[in-house]
Amino acid sequence: MLFAGVSLALGPGEAALVTGPNGAGKSTLVRICAGLLAPAMGTVRSEGRIALLAEAHALDPELPLARALDFWSALDGGGPQAVASALAAVELAPVAQLPVRLLSTGQRRRAAFARVIASDAPIWLLDEPANGLDAAAIARLEHLLAVHRAAGGIVLAATHLPIALPGAVPVEVGR
Numbered sequence: 001m002l003f004a005g006v007s008l009a010l011g012p013g014e015a016a017l018v019t020g021p022n023g024a025g026k027s028t029l030v031r032i033c034a035g036l037l038a039p040a041m042g043t044v045r046s047e048g049r050i051a052l053l054a055e056a057h058a059l060d061p062e063l064p065l066a067r068a069l070d071f072w073s074a075l076d077g078g079g080p081q082a083v084a085s086a087l088a089a090v091e092l093a094p095v096a097q098l099p100v101r102l103l104s105t106g107q108r109r110r111a112a113f114a115r116v117i118a119s120d121a122p123i124w125l126l127d128e129p130a131n132g133l134d135a136a137a138i139a140r141l142e143h144l145l146a147v148h149r150a151a152g153g154i155v156l157a158a159t160h161l162p163i164a165l166p167g168a169v170p171v172e173v174g175r
């Protein structure tokens with residue numbers, strides 16, 4: 001048993017912050033919310049499209065960043081314009097033509113986040129969104145989360161690093 005008794009509901013503009021020690025089940029909870037894992041007990045219901053930021057960035061390492069993002073954007077119906085503005089939002093426009101494999105750790109994390117932004121999905125499920133980010137990038141992430149919520153989006157973030165998510169429902173697993 002990883003955790004029990006987790007119960008929450010998030011509406012437009014709301015957020016949840018999942019915390020807990022290594023191995024407590026934060027990623028597991030995110031994966032359950034995304035529908036990738038079935039809970040042993042209980043149910044998850046959602047209305048609206050979901051964008052998942054998982055540990056893997058899910059971008060083709062050999063493709064230039066913009067084209068790797070285009071792959072997902074084409075599926076989501078966003079197109080190149082959505083990719084361009086997502087890259088600008090995470091300040092990766094200067095490396096848009098660089099193969100994904102050459103990106104730094106923090107740039108790769110921001111690239112994965114750009115995929116979430118470009119998806120235009122109202123529900124963001126974020127597993128360790130601040131991993132590998134420097135202080136300026138964390139501040140930008142916090143700003144982008146606030147903008148998403150202000151537009152009626154929902155955020156559920158699992159993190160062991162402190163990130164500002166004002167008014168978020170605290171969800172502590174594994175204690």
Ligand SMILES: Nc1ncnc2c1ncn2[C@@H]1O[C@H](COP(=O)(O)OP(=O)(O)OP(=O)(O)O)[C@@H](O)[C@H]1O
Nearest residue numbers: 002020021022023024025026027028029158160174
């Ligand atoms: N298929 C599996 N079978 C058994 N145990 C598993 C399986 N998958 C994951 N676990 C265990 O479940 C626990 C929860 O893992 P999870 O990745 O959700 O933790 P976490 O809180 O995200 O940890 P971290 O902070 O290290 O990222 C871990 O102890 C892990 O070893």
